[in-house]
Amino acid sequence: MSIAAHPGLQIWFKIALGVALAVALTFLTLPVAAIFVNSSPRELASSLGDPVARDALWLSLKTTAISLALIVAIGTPAAYFLATRRFPGRAVAITLVELPLVLPPAVAGIALLAAVGPSGILGGVVSATGIELVLQTAGVVVALTFVASPFYVRQAHAAFGSVEHTLIEASRTLGASEARTFARIVIPAAAPSLVAGMGLALGRALGEFGATLMFAGSFRGVTQTVPLAIYDRFATDFPAALALSAVLVAVSAAILLSIKFVVGSEILGGSASR
Amino acid sequence: MAVALAASAVLSGCGGGGSDKKPRLAVSAASSLTQALTSCSSAFADAKVRLEFGGSDELAARIRQGAKPDVYAAANTKLPQALHEEGRLDKPRVFANNELVLAIPQRSSKVHSLSDVGKPGLKIAVGSPSVPVGSYTAQALSRLPARDQQGIEANIRSKEPDVKGVVGKLTQGAVDAGFVYATDVRATAGKLVAVELPARLEPTVAYGAGVVRKTAHLAAARKYVQGLVSGACEAALHKAGFGSP
Numbered sequence: 001m002s003i004a005a006h007p008g009l010q011i012w013f014k015i016a017l018g019v020a021l022a023v024a025l026t027f028l029t030l031p032v033a034a035i036f037v038n039s040s041p042r043e044l045a046s047s048l049g050d051p052v053a054r055d056a057l058w059l060s061l062k063t064t065a066i067s068l069a070l071i072v073a074i075g076t077p078a079a080y081f082l083a084t085r086r087f088p089g090r091a092v093a094i095t096l097v098e099l100p101l102v103l104p105p106a107v108a109g110i111a112l113l114a115a116v117g118p119s120g121i122l123g124g125v126v127s128a129t130g131i132e133l134v135l136q137t138a139g140v141v142v143a144l145t146f147v148a149s150p151f152y153v154r155q156a157h158a159a160f161g162s163v164e165h166t167l168i169e170a171s172r173t174l175g176a177s178e179a180r181t182f183a184r185i186v187i188p189a190a191a192p193s194l195v196a197g198m199g200l201a202l203g204r205a206l207g208e209f210g211a212t213l214m215f216a217g218s219f220r221g222v223t224q225t226v227p228l229a230i231y232d233r234f235a236t237d238f239p240a241a242l243a244l245s246a247v248l249v250a251v252s253a254a255i256l257l258s259i260k261f262v263v264g265s266e267i268l269g270g271s272a273s274r
Numbered sequence: 275m276a277v278a279l280a281a282s283a284v285l286s287g288c289g290g291g292g293s294d295k296k297p298r299l300a301v302s303a304a305s306s307l308t309q310a311l312t313s314c315s316s317a318f319a320d321a322k323v324r325l326e327f328g329g330s331d332e333l334a335a336r337i338r339q340g341a342k343p344d345v346y347a348a349a350n351t352k353l354p355q356a357l358h359e360e361g362r363l364d365k366p367r368v369f370a371n372n373e374l375v376l377a378i379p380q381r382s383s384k385v386h387s388l389s390d391v392g393k394p395g396l397k398i399a400v401g402s403p404s405v406p407v408g409s410y411t412a413q414a415l416s417r418l419p420a421r422d423q424q425g426i427e428a429n430i431r432s433k434e435p436d437v438k439g440v441v442g443k444l445t446q447g448a449v450d451a452g453f454v455y456a457t458d459v460r461a462t463a464g465k466l467v468a469v470e471l472p473a474r475l476e477p478t479v480a481y482g483a484g485v486v487r488k489t490a491h492l493a494a495a496r497k498y499v500q501g502l503v504s505g506a507c508e509a510a511l512h513k514a515g516f517g518s519p
Contacts, residue, residue: 217432
């Protein structure tokens with residue numbers, strides 16, 4: 001009794017899929033479209049001319065870039081370790097690394113304060129090294145890195161786990177060291193997925209709000225990222241808040257699209273992400 | 275979309291009527307009223323009160339965007355008056371006074387008076403200019419001699435979206451001083467100490483509240499606002515350190 005024997009059922013199934021996609025698309029695109037419907041090109045342009053908005057945009061791009069560099073530098077080898085080694089407590093380690101994914105941003109902010117804030121458990125150690133985090137740009141980077149890194153590490157872990165084992169073995173049999181194999185074989189094979197993970201982490205970092213506000217505060221040019229600037233305008237100047245939101249959407253979309261364009265369209269489309 | 279809207283309609287519907295007959299009264303109030311109103315609102319006889327706290331300006335912006343609480347209570351008189359003039363709020367009334375103070379941690383070694391706040395290297399937090407506590411702060415600082423004002427402004431490290439943010443940065447030790455209301459300092463139960471501002475700097479901090487237009491619970495909402503001036507909430511406000519208008 002195959003499904004093909006019930007053409008009626010097959011049609012309904014197709015319709016259900018189509019309806020679900022239509023509902024999902026409408027729900028996800030309507031709010032974003034509304035931002036652009038409600039802000040005229042002139043408002044968009046004038047919001048970019050506003051020095052406060054420009055400072056926020058520059059700060060957002062700078063802090064996101066730094067935290068993405070940190071995430072990739074530490075996250076790539078860490079994910080490779082998780083993907084290729086079996087050790088006691090591995091499952092716990094994986095869960096702990098992924099935990100910030102499900103933490104509300106406010107919890108992330110409180111947690112960072114409790115850990116490395118001035119009265120946190122490591123507050124004394126941090127200040128003894130002369131590094132200031134709270135109310136500083138460095139604090140924004142810490143907050144972004146904390147909330148965004150699991151998106152990359154998770155993806156990288158999955159990517160390394162799915163690299164053909166025969167490739168790695170062939171490379172080792174031919175006398176290449178593990179480091180060389182990693183650099184020449186594993187990284188290129190996993191690259192599309194790694195880039196997809198970078199895209200996810202970047203999107204999360206660019207949109208971070210709660211942890212930044214609680215941990216780093218809000219000050220123009222130092223800690224006020226675009227989401228904080230949007231919130232600051234929401235009360236006094238809704239059109240300006242909308243216009244700045246539109247800019248953030250445009251920047252995020254441009255970054256995602258250029259990643260797609262550079263690395264190939266199948267990557268963020270999802271077919272290679274597992 | 276339809277599914278999400280239907281689901282949220284079910285969720286908000288649950289709060290509406292149902293098991294008990296008391297209406298639900300939604301009160302949007304300034305952050306600085308958190309303790310006082312939380313303690314007195316459970317005793318309000320005419321309705322079950324649901325309190326929402328935030329920066330007065332954010333709450334007003336939400337009302338302008340179509341949110342419909344039943345009562346709006348702000349940390350100034352300007353915002354309720356503006357909403358009234360826009361036809362969104364019945365005539366507001368002044369129900370309490372507060373005082374802007376310099377708040378410092380209990381065992382502060384760095385700050386003892388206002389004149390210390392402008393010293394180089396000190397870190398302070400204030401409210402964003404859009405929120406009442408921030409505009410009161412700007413008003414007070416503008417009455418200082420230009421040099422003192424610039425010294426203090428150079429030390430500002432964060433402009434928080436509501437007064438709780440300033441208090442949080444202080445209690446966490448992230449800043450050495452901040453400008454908040456006297457009642458906020460009192461609510462920290464000794465963690466923070468208030469340094470009074472000289473009378474010539476002190477702005478008039480008056481709180482205004484009103485009934486949101488087209489509320490479904492007009493009688494209860496009016497009674498709640500009346501209770502802020504005379505009643506259980508008036509007593510709670512007094513206890514929290516607010517002055518009578």
